[in-house]
Amino acid sequence: MQDVTKQILEFTSERNWDQFHTPENLAKSISIEAAELLECYQWNSNGDIQEIKEELADIMNYSLLLCSKLGLDPKEIILEKLEKNKAKYPVEKCFGKSDKYTKL
Amino acid sequence: MQDVTKQILEFTSERNWDQFHTPENLAKSISIEAAELLECYQWNSNGDIQEIKEELADIMNYSLLLCSKLGLDPKEIILEKLEKNKAKYPVEKCFGKSDKYTKL
Amino acid sequence: MQDVTKQILEFTSERNWDQFHTPENLAKSISIEAAELLECYQWNSNGDIQEIKEELADIMNYSLLLCSKLGLDPKEIILEKLEKNKAKYPVEKCFGKSDKYTKL
Amino acid sequence: MQDVTKQILEFTSERNWDQFHTPENLAKSISIEAAELLECYQWNSNGDIQEIKEELADIMNYSLLLCSKLGLDPKEIILEKLEKNKAKYPVEKCFGKSDKYTKL
Numbered sequence: 024m025q026d027v028t029k030q031i032l033e034f035t036s037e038r039n040w041d042q043f044h045t046p047e048n049l050a051k052s053i054s055i056e057a058a059e060l061l062e063c064y065q066w067n068s069n070g071d072i073q074e075i076k077e078e079l080a081d082i083m084n085y086s087l088l089l090c091s092k093l094g095l096d097p098k099e100i101i102l103e104k105l106e107k108n109k110a111k112y113p114v115e116k117c118f119g120k121s122d123k124y125t126k127l
Numbered sequence: 128m129q130d131v132t133k134q135i136l137e138f139t140s141e142r143n144w145d146q147f148h149t150p151e152n153l154a155k156s157i158s159i160e161a162a163e164l165l166e167c168y169q170w171n172s173n174g175d176i177q178e179i180k181e182e183l184a185d186i187m188n189y190s191l192l193l194c195s196k197l198g199l200d201p202k203e204i205i206l207e208k209l210e211k212n213k214a215k216y217p218v219e220k221c222f223g224k225s226d227k228y229t230k231l
Numbered sequence: 232m233q234d235v236t237k238q239i240l241e242f243t244s245e246r247n248w249d250q251f252h253t254p255e256n257l258a259k260s261i262s263i264e265a266a267e268l269l270e271c272y273q274w275n276s277n278g279d280i281q282e283i284k285e286e287l288a289d290i291m292n293y294s295l296l297l298c299s300k301l302g303l304d305p306k307e308i309i310l311e312k313l314e315k316n317k318a319k320y321p322v323e324k325c326f327g328k329s330d331k332y333t334k335l
Numbered sequence: 336m337q338d339v340t341k342q343i344l345e346f347t348s349e350r351n352w353d354q355f356h357t358p359e360n361l362a363k364s365i366s367i368e369a370a371e372l373l374e375c376y377q378w379n380s381n382g383d384i385q386e387i388k389e390e391l392a393d394i395m396n397y398s399l400l401l402c403s404k405l406g407l408d409p410k411e412i413i414l415e416k417l418e419k420n421k422a423k424y425p426v427e428k429c430f431g432k433s434d435k436y437t438k439l
Contacts, residue, residue, distance in 0.1 A: 024128050024201075024202070026202075027202055027205050027206065030206065030209060031205075031209065034209055034212065034213065037218055038216060038218055038221055038222055038223070039222050039223040040223075040225070042223075043225045043274045045172065046168070046172070046174070046179070047168040047172045047174075048273065048274055050161075050164050050165050050167065050168050050174075051165065051168075051269055051272070051273050051363065052273060053161045053164060053165075053186060054158070054161040054162055054164070054165045054266055054269060054366055054370075055266045055269055055270050055273060056161075057154075057157045057158040057160075057161040057186075057266070058158055058262055058263045058265070058266030058267070058366075059266070060154050060157060060158070061154050061155065061157075061158045061259055061262060061263055062263050063154065064150070064151040064154050064155075064259070065256065065259050065260060065263060065433075066251045066256055066433035067433070068149065068150070068151045070150070070151075070154075072197065075150070075197065076197075076199060076204045076207070076208075077204075077208050077211070079190060079193060079194065079199070079204060080204040080205045080207065080208035080209075081208060082157060082161075082186065082190055083187065083190050083201060083204075083205050084205055084208065084209070086183060086186055086187050086190070087205075089183060090183065093176070093179065093180075095180060095183070097128075097187060098128070098130075098131055100180045100181075100183060100184040100187075101131050101135075101184045101187050101188055101191075102131065102134065103180070103184065104180075104181050104184035104185060104188065105134060105135065105138055105184075105188070107181070108138065109138065112142060114141055114142055117142055118142055118143050119142070119143040119144075119146070121144070121147045121377075121378035121379070147378045152377065152378055155259065155373055155376070155377055156377060158262055158266075158370055158373060159370045159373055159374050159377060161370070162262075162366055162367045162369070162370030162371070163370070165363055165366060165367055166367050168363070169329075169360065169363050169364060169367060170329035170355045170360060171329070225273075225274035225275070232336050232409075232410070234410075235410055235413050235414065238414065238417060239413075239417065242417055242420065242421065245426055246424060246426055246429055246430055246431070247430050247431040248429075248431075248433070250431070251433045253380065254376070254380070254382070254387070255376040255380045255382075258369075258372050258373050258375065258376050258382075258387075259373065259376075261369045261372060261373075261394060262366070262369040262370055262372070262373045264369075265362075265365045265366040265369040265394075266366055268362050268365060268366070269362050269363065269365075269366045271362065272358070272359040272362050272363075276357065276358070276359045278358070278359075278362075280405070283358070283405065284405075284407060284412045284415070284416075285412075285416050285419070287398060287401060287402065287407070287412060288412040288413045288415065288416035288417075289416060290365060290369075290394065290398055291395065291398050291409060291412075291413050292413055292416065292417070294391060294394055294395050294398070295413075297391060298391065301384070301387065301388075303388060303391070305336075305395060306336070306338075306339055308388045308389075308391060308392040308395075309339050309343075309392045309395050309396055309399075310339065310342065311388070311392065312388075312389050312392035312393060312396065313342060313343065313346055313392075313396070315389070316346065317346065320350060322349055322350055325350055325352075326350055326351050327350070327351040327352075327354070329352070329355045
């Protein structure tokens with residue numbers, strides 16, 4: 024993923040876009056792209072795979088950019104959160120249940 | 128990222144949560160987590176870094192899960208979209224401008 | 232607002248769109264339109280007023296449709312929630328503060 | 336709706352919250368509340384009606400606040416957009432179809 028992040032950073036730096044990429048603006052951008060992905064499923068369960076690929080790529084693109092901006096390692100924060108989720112959702116309490124941990 | 132995806136898949140499979148993870152539900156989940164990240168910036172530009180880390184991790188977690196579900200390679204689709212963006216946003220037309228390509 | 236809702240319902244019924252308007256699909260639609268509004272503010276604080284008007288209208292349109300679908304009275308639920316918020320955010324505790332009630 | 340807006344404005348003014356309610360922050364807030372509504376439908380099609388009512392109320396609350404902030408009349412902009420949608424979606428072209436106007 025480091026190589027991918029490097030290419031994303033080059034793309035934005037070549038366009039002098041770094042000035043727009045405040046953490047707040049990147050957070051807004053992730054929400055906007057996430058809704059474009061959701062639009063693929065607005066009226067039914069099967070979206071167009073080409074559009075889905077592109078929207079999903081945009082979400083990950085901005086997520087990697089925000090990680091880079093905040094000095095976070097993507098792999099590290101995902102695994103850290105996974106550990107936290109293991110504690111919040113013990114197998115014996117949540118097996119086969121979609122309830123939020125506050126309702127378990 | 129393959130190792131991370133593998134750990135995420137183990138986590139969900141141990142909880143028998145695969146049944147809930149339709150592409151549509153994962154798309155909804157990404158939007159929900161993206162809004163929780165946005166909430167860190169709701170009233171100001173500086174969110175709590177611990178909360179930001181966790182929400183960003185959730186977004187990437189669900190994004191990797193959706194990639195896996197749809198048989199997509201995260202790195203591949205990000206780089207593919209980057210190529211497409213290079214064509215949509217030629218340096219000479221968009222240097223230092225935040226306009227959408229439809230308005231350039 | 233009853234008259235507005237009536238006109239929205241006529242518009243959808245003339246197009247035989249009622250079949251698509253499940254509460255879940257309307258909830259997705261509100262998120263999608265909300266992100267389109269957010270896009271007006273993606274890179275700066277001043278969006279185009281014409282676009283803002285239209286996206287805001289779409290959000291309220293789908294919200295009224297969801298109220299109608301669930302048999303809810305818009306005015307009633309807004310005022311009910313306002314009462315709840317008064318209890319959650321007592322003036323003396325939250326005056327001039329943007330903290331969430333969980334952090335007050 | 337004017338009476339409702341008036342009560343919402345009193346609620347925020349009593350708390351000295353007007354300073355936080357820039358159009359941009361209100362747009363973010365609508366997205367955040369829309370995602371909380373979506374969360375009611377995250378894993379299935381039937382959400383808890385009490386939670387749905389409250390999230391829907393929050394969305395409309397912030398939408399009315401943004402209308403007020405921008406000097407827009409809710410009823411007027413909804414009906415204006417409805418007229419525009421009638422032109423974008425002529426009955427004979429879109430009857431019983433959920434396609435976006437760009438794909439009709």
